[in-house]
Amino acid sequence: MLSEHKVFDGHTQTTIMSKNLHMVAAVDIGNADVKVETSKGGLVAPNAISSSWNYNFGDMTALQLAERLLDHLVVEISSSAIHTLSGPHAVGKAAFSVGTSSVLMTMPIDGTTVRSNKHENEQSAYVTHALLAASLLRDHVDQHGDIPKRIDATITLGTAIPAMLWAKNKAHARQLEQQLLGDHLVTIWLGDERVRVSLDYQSVKVTSEGVIALYALDQNIRKQGNLIVDIGEGTTEYAFTDGGAPVPALTSGSRNGVGHALEGATESYARLHQMEYSRHTYKAKMKSKKDYALELRKLFENHKRAQAQEIAEQTERQLTLIERDPEHEVENIILIGGGAVVFHEELEQSLLPIVSKWDVRLINGIEDSVILNLKGLYILAKQLEAQRIEEGVIVE
Numbered sequence: 001m002l003s004e005h006k007v008f009d010g011h012t013q014t015t016i017m018s019k020n021l022h023m024v025a026a027v028d029i030g031n032a033d034v035k036v037e038t039s040k041g042g043l044v045a046p047n048a049i050s051s052s053w054n055y056n057f058g059d060m061t062a063l064q065l066a067e068r069l070l071d072h073l074v075v076e077i078s079s080s081a082i083h084t085l086s087g088p089h090a091v092g093k094a095a096f097s098v099g100t101s102s103v104l105m106t107m108p109i110d111g112t113t114v115r116s117n118k119h120e121n122e123q124s125a126y127v128t129h130a131l132l133a134a135s136l137l138r139d140h141v142d143q144h145g146d147i148p149k150r151i152d153a154t155i156t157l158g159t160a161i162p163a164m165l166w167a168k169n170k171a172h173a174r175q176l177e178q179q180l181l182g183d184h185l186v187t188i189w190l191g192d193e194r195v196r197v198s199l200d201y202q203s204v205k206v207t208s209e210g211v212i213a214l215y216a217l218d219q220n221i222r223k224q225g226n227l228i229v230d231i232g233e234g235t236t237e238y239a240f241t242d243g244g245a246p247v248p249a250l251t252s253g254s255r256n257g258v259g260h261a262l263e264g265a266t267e268s269y270a271r272l273h274q275m276e277y278s279r280h281t282y283k284a285k286m287k288s289k290k291d292y293a294l295e296l297r298k299l300f301e302n303h304k305r306a307q308a309q310e311i312a313e314q315t316e317r318q319l320t321l322i323e324r325d326p327e328h329e330v331e332n333i334i335l336i337g338g339g340a341v342v343f344h345e346e347l348e349q350s351l352l353p354i355v356s357k358w359d360v361r362l363i364n365g366i367e368d369s370v371i372l373n374l375k376g377l378y379i380l381a382k383q384l385e386a387q388r389i390e391e392g393v394i395v396e
Contacts, residue, residue, distance in 0.1 A: 021153040024385045026133055026377035028209075029124050029159060031233035031259055032280075032338070034092075035371060036131050037378045045070055045092030046280070047127055049105050052090040052098050055189070064188035066141045069188075075130045079184040088189055091130040096280070125179045128159070133186035133197035142158075151197045156203045156383035156388060160373060163230070163237035164253025166208035167246075173206035173319065180204045180272045203384045207377075210239035211246040213336050214378035221363070224331040227322065229315055231339025233259040236311050240316040242328050250322050254314045256307055258339050262296050264303035269296065308346030311339075316354045323358065334363045336372045 008373040028035040034047045055074045057065060065072050076088040090098050097103075105123060136151050157180065165172045181204050210230035214222050222244045230237040234257050256258040262279035270276045277285060286296045315333065322330050333355060335347060348364060355362045368375065 021136065021151065022156070023132065023136065023153050024156045025158075026374055026381045027128050027131070027133070027157065027159045028371075028374040028377060029128065029161075031235070031257070033233075034127050034131060035374045036135055037305070037374050038135055038139075040142075042136070042374070043070060043131060043135060043138075045073070045127070045131055046095070047092075048095040048100040048280070049085070049089045049091050049123060049130075050095040051128060052094075053073050055088070055090055055094065055098060057189075057191045060191065062147050062193040063145075063355070065190045066137060066147055066195075067381070069134050069138055071254075073130060073134055074189040075133065076187040076189070077126060077129055077184060078187075079125075080182070081127070081179040082126060083124055085126050087218050088187075089126070089130075091134075095128075119176070122179075124176065128157075128180065129184050129186050129199060132157075132199060133188060134361060136197055137188055137195055145191060147190065148195060150198070152198045153200070155199055155201045155337075156209070156381055156385045157201055158205050158377040158384060160207050160209045160212050162235045162253055162288035163208045163210045163239040163251050164235065166206075166211075167239075167248035167251040173208075176206045177204045180206075186339060203386070203388050205380060205384055207380065208237075208239060208246060209373055210237035210336070211241055212380060213334075213372035214241055214244060216368075216372045217334070217366075221332060221334075225322075225329050226332045226334055227315070227319060227330045227360075228334045228336060228341070229311065231311060231335065231337040231343065232257045233338065236314070236337075236339065238315060240318070240322055240330070250318075250325065250328065252314075252318055253386065254310070256311050256314070256339075256384070258307075258342050261300060261303040261307045261342075264306065265296065265299040268299045268303070304343060305346050307339075308343045309350055311343070312347060312350035312354065313396040316352065319354070319358055319360070330358070330360050332361045332363050334366070336366060336369045338370045340364065340366075340369050 023038055026037045030047060032047060033044050035044050052074055057072060065257055071093055072089045073094050074088050075091055132155065135268060136153055140148050140151060161172055181201050184199045186199060188195045188197060206268045210228045213228060226241045235253050236251045236256040240247045259279055262282055266277050266279055266282045286293055286300060319330055322328055351362055
């Protein structure tokens with residue numbers, strides 16, 4: 001740890017350079033939010049970025065901005081793996097307050113473009129770098145109470161892509177691993193001050209969403225035949241595991257989720273009132289106390305039921321496929337993810353006749369369902385770290 005003292009307007013300000021830090025981290029890259037877990041705690045931010053040369057930081061000091069970093073996160077990333085996102089970008093919550101002069105980029109959910117695939121979309125890596133750098137700066141400020149000039153850290157990381165992409169071709173996982181491995185420089189803007197965070201990813205493992213949640217479940221359940229239905233914003237994964245091991249040939253996915261219900265509701269509202277919202281704005285407007293919010297919620301409820309029915313039908317198709325295999329059978333259907341919470345009642349109504357017909361158990365309403373993938377990824381990251389140390393790759 002190095003420290004130096006500078007004098008500004010007669011006052012001494014300590015600027016500390018944090019050297020040789022090592023972080024073990026898990027990152028769950030969702031279409032709506034990106035969740036991070038480290039030994040120092042977690043953070044969540046919307047999966048959104050917006051080009052931002054003139055972000056309005058107000059009259060807050062650099063330290064005040066650092067203490068509210070996720071509200072005003074603006075970064076510039078220098079990386080050989082990022083080619084299309086040059087210049088400073090507001091990330092997460094800050095991306096929504098940049099203004100109309102910049103293009104807001106969220107993760108598309110329609111599956112028709114390269115940007116819909118997390119392993120091909122540079123935004124996945126960009127937001128990952130930004131949030132890990134923010135986590136390191138937050139930890140430094142919490143510990144020292146001041147702003148460092150630079151932070152150097154090595155990273156051991158566990159993350160995941162949708163099961164349907166992972167099962168289709170393992171090269172998809174390796175593609176994201178290659179984007180993340182190596183050195184990346186993140187410059188965090190704090191008003192007129194800059195903090196440079198050097199990230200050196202030494203060990204990265206990209207695995208399957210849904211399957212990784214097994215790490216966080218009871219060991220007895222883990223050993224059984226499980227059809228894990230992981231319902232997110234843009235995709236639903238139907239991941240089959242037997243004896244704790246994934247079976248890629250019996251794993252699939254569909255373009256269903258909370259985001260599709262929101263987009264359906266926005267389209268219905270636009271047809272009725274010639275008023276178009278993004279799915280993110282529509283979600284926020286549903287919380288309004290104004291009269292129009294009641295109609296927004298009713299339209300969303302209609303599309304929730306439609307999405308839940310489609311997910312139930314796809315679940316039965318996957319269940320039928322597995323049961324036809326002579327070597328495997330399903331004992332549990334396990335519902336996880338944010339969509340399992342949002343669609344809880346609708347899914348139970350649709351799935352109960354199916355589980356009765358096939359004599360399987362429905363496991364729904366799991367505590368921490370929304371973060372089971374993240375918890376599993378953090379367990380994976382700690383295993384990677386243990387392996388790294390065992391192999392002698394130790395950071396002083």
